[in-house]
Amino acid sequence: MSDHVQITTAAGTFDALSGGSPGDRPVLLLHGFPEAATAWAHQVAELGRAGYHAVAFDQRGYSPGVRPEEVADYRMDELVGDVLAIADELGWSRFDLVGHDWGATVAWHTAAEHPERVRTLTAVSTPHPSALAAALREDEEQQLRSQYMAVFRERSAERRLLDDDAAALRRIYEYRPAPSQIDDYVVRLSEPGALTAALNWYRAARWNVAPEAVAVPTMYVWSTEDVAFGSAAALACGKWVTGAYRFEMLEDVSHWVPEEVPETLTALLLDHLA
Template structure:
């Protein structure tokens, strides 16, 4: 069971799901595209019951209260700043950080750039950005898997994803995500400006630079059926962690691990966080 929370920062008001009491060990969970905090509902509830204080915000562009219109407002620097601002508002000087997909990318950057704030990192699905970049250059399979990124940057991407009752958006989930969650995402991303804001994360990547290696204890969780990230990048991820590193491979799991295998992920998380 998770509750709703609003976290007001200088950038605006972030909507969030939360579980557990304020005195528990703090854990911040970041969602990916094209999702929202909804993807962490089960995990947040379980972490709360286990004594943690878990908070999953709707990130920049996904929270209506933080939806700037300019592409330049979705640079990685801004996304990392949001993480720290949210933690500051929650009174967290140091916390565990968990991210999936784009949320994992933000997590890699935050942990690399602010190791004093991050107790542990858990990245789900998306490897370290430098590992992805190397695989994109050297591995034809990863190069092909990453073609969707250029499609998302096109001006027509919003219309294409939302046409025919968001048929293309729905198809992305490969029947691996609960139908109620898909309806939630479609409703959210159909709001005026919401899909553009979400796609601006991709369009702003021209300003982003891959982070350095991560020194905090890190767990990377990858599903063998992930269509976006292949084994080359996944297996190279450890090269970009100088601290304690743990690689967990979920057989037959797709890109959508937090919703497809929430119990398996929660068990790994509890072990890592403790």
């Protein structure tokens, strides 16, 4: 079981899921686009049952209480600042950090820039930003895979994704979870300003500078059927971790690892944390 909670920082009030008890070893989980903290519902509940205090929050733009209008408000330093502010509000001086998709990008940055706060890192799907940058320069396949990012930065992206009962947005969820789950994401992102805020993560990326190598113990989980990230960036990821590094490859799994194979990912996560 997990509880719905709210966490207030200087930036505003974030909606979150919480499992386990305060005082247990803390784990913070970061979702990606175009989802919400509920993508981690299974992991939050299982971590709580395993003796951890797990918290997943709706990140900047996804929480209605933290939805600034300016593109610059979605730069990486703001997103990392939210992670640290949430941890501070929870009283966590150090914590284990888990991220998927954009949440993994934020997690890579946080672990690289604030190793004194992060005990371990688990990044799912998205490789270290420097590994991805190298693949975008050198690997034609990755260049093709990443063309969607330019589309998401276009001014027409909101309309194109939400037209026809959000048909284009619904197609993004290729793993086909329960229809009610997709409906929940679509309802959330159809709120005034919500999809614009989520897309502003892509629009603000031009200001982001790739972080240095990560020194904390790191597990990177990549799936072979990921349409966004190919093997070139995935296999180069270890070059950007100077601490203990573990690479897990999931065969025949799509980009949406936390929800498509929740038991598999949770088992890997619990083993890494132990």
